[in-house]
Amino acid sequence: MARDSAGATTLAGSQRIAVAGNPNSGKTSVFNQLSGLRQKVGNYPGVTVEKREALLAGADIVLLDLPGTYSLSARSPDEEIARDVLLGRVEGTPRPDAVLLVIDACNLERNLYLASQVLEFGTPVVIACNMMDTAQRHCVAPDCEVLSKELGVPVIPTVASEGRGIAELRRALEHVESVRPIRRPWRLPQPFEDAIDTVAGAMEASGEVPPPAVRAGAMLWIIDYLSGEAAGRRSADRFLDRLSTEHADVLRQAAKAVADGVDDPACVAIEQRYAWISQVAGRATRQARERSASERQRVSTTDRIDRVLTHRVGGVLVFAGVMFVLFLSIFSWAEPLMGFIETGETALAGWVGSLLLVGPLRSLLVDGVIKGVGAVIVFFPQICILFLFLSILEDSGYMARAAFIMDRLMSRVGLHGKSFIPLLSCYACAIPGILATRTIEHRRDRLTTIMVAPFMSCSARLPVYIIVIAATFGDRTWMKAGVMFGMYALGTVTAMVMALLFKKTLFAGPRPTFIMELPPYHMPQVTAVARAMWDRSKLFLTSAGTTIFAVCVVIWAMSYFPRLSEADLSPTSKAAISKLRPGDTQARQNIIEGERLRRSYLGRLGRLIEPAIRPLGFDWRIGTGVLSSFFAREVFVGTMGITFAVGEADETSQDLREQLAGATWPDGRTVLTPLVGVGLMVFYVLACQCISTLAVVRKETGSWRWPALMFGYMGVLAYVASFAVYQVGNWLGWG
């Protein structure tokens, strides 16, 4: 398992308070209100569960935002981290001195499930009863004083989105250490209670569990051990490994006694807990229910919206519309910004170039560093817009509806409704798409989605398609559009087929579950959306940006060295130069640079692999382009510009188009026939030529295995498909 160094470091403060709560309880809102703007975001060691810390504004207290969970069972990494943090079992994260529990006032019973589990840990707790305004308007608002008496902890009514109740919450948090939550008031069958006593004793003696939490820890452990769930059992076994043989035996025997004496202990525990919760919730809402029995019958706003947004016809239309606007915005709104960045890059390169003499340093700065940084930030506007959209969709509650609408389609290929938006994002760039898979709970579903994500034609492939189509299909507009569409379709269909294959083989397992809360809609909050967008965009710059930059410098070095002097030019080049009009320095320079690239390490490598790519119809020049773009596709066009000696080029370059179209084999046959062009594009659709995607996959999966497999299988697929296109095409006489 990889260790993320960022996860080990922690903010310092005299007191640490963990913030726990259900997803959609407004926990993040409360956290943001308490902490202000400065937050520290990282990952817990070995897992991609986000660790977010901040100082309580104006106090010496560190707030730690736990992942939003429904329970503390060990069913998902989020739940396990939340539990382990509360038990002080996570490396680099000291056990919190207190817990701030955020509960949704509208959804009291289910929120009290997690709350009651946290209370049992014996740590001082303050509860923020959030979204009180909605509760008063649409549901039954609980009486916070009654709740406070029932649970033995302060319960502060809040409306975090408007900052209401935050000051009171702060005051309560400053005096939290004196709070003593009630002990578990409900009972389990006697054999279970006896076993909890035994296990708690052994846990306390082992020193592995903090004393106030031993009884809660004992119950959770017994349930995990006996629940029949694979993840729970693994977690329980891992705990046993930490104990001495003697203590471990005590635990095993106690668990056996429960299994023998109680029918279905996991179920019994949940039922008993809910039975008590129903009573507490009933007492806390009695007055409100009497007061507003008639009022509550009104249809809520969410229901009115959902009548349209999840309607059989309207819902699908709106969904298609939202996706269309998403795409339009990525490609059209980002366009001016991207143009602006490119202009700036060219100007900067020109300016730096004018300051320095021709030589390796100038070339490194202009062709390596500036181009490298440019290649990263030119995608930044698209990434920001995409993340802006995703954050709005998430914050408003529409994301859950999108999954609800698309689940049926996605389940056909063994995926989850939640896979849809991440895969769609991949049409812009695979990196935000892969980061967006974090919302998929099950690892198998998440890995499948990640493994097929790079097949979706990202915007970096677009320049390649444009130049190749222009060079091979000339002026046949309909044909060109058809081929372009075909490439997008090929990627999409391959992704679906591969997803199905993965689910049948590598990630075979029980049908993925789809149990998802549909939270009420609410107005997205500007600060929350902006923060979510910025945090994720920053992740792109730090994890992908640095890699793309490094690769650009390496590719530059491979194409620059060994540097050929003009005296060493081949007779062919010299002859070509002598035929030029005197004074045509640009053409002369292009010929020299062309030969330099051909004889550079990159060019040599291109010629070395020519026998391997010849069955695909590629010559060494295309090979060099493919090689140089193995780590970032967008480099292809630039390399082609140098290889075909037209100097600086982009995908709209007329010169490059003509050069590509006119390129011939030594025997005079055209290299880039329409068939080879299609084969080349098929290669670009299928191959994973993106080092940043691989870097992000490594980070998200915690191992090099997955990116290695991704690179390998996609490369083989690309080669085979491209081979088939060329060979079958030739055989059919389309060459």
Place this chain on the structure above:
Amino acid sequence: MSKTLTNLAPGQSGRITHVGGVAEIRNRLLEMGLTLGTRVALVRVAPLGDPVELEVRGYRLSMRKSEAATVSIES
């Protein structure tokens, strides 16, 4: 054959008598509040026919019909 959640039409509700299925799904459903005796209403079916939206303990939960079929109810 006892009735399950999938037998409900939109707007109808029932009381849970049994939750079956594999442990992972069953325990999750229980934890989400689908315990014995709880009243569950079917709110609507997704546009493409699956999954379904339920109301339980005052909130909205969606699940596939295959999961809803593991929850037995009486009216």
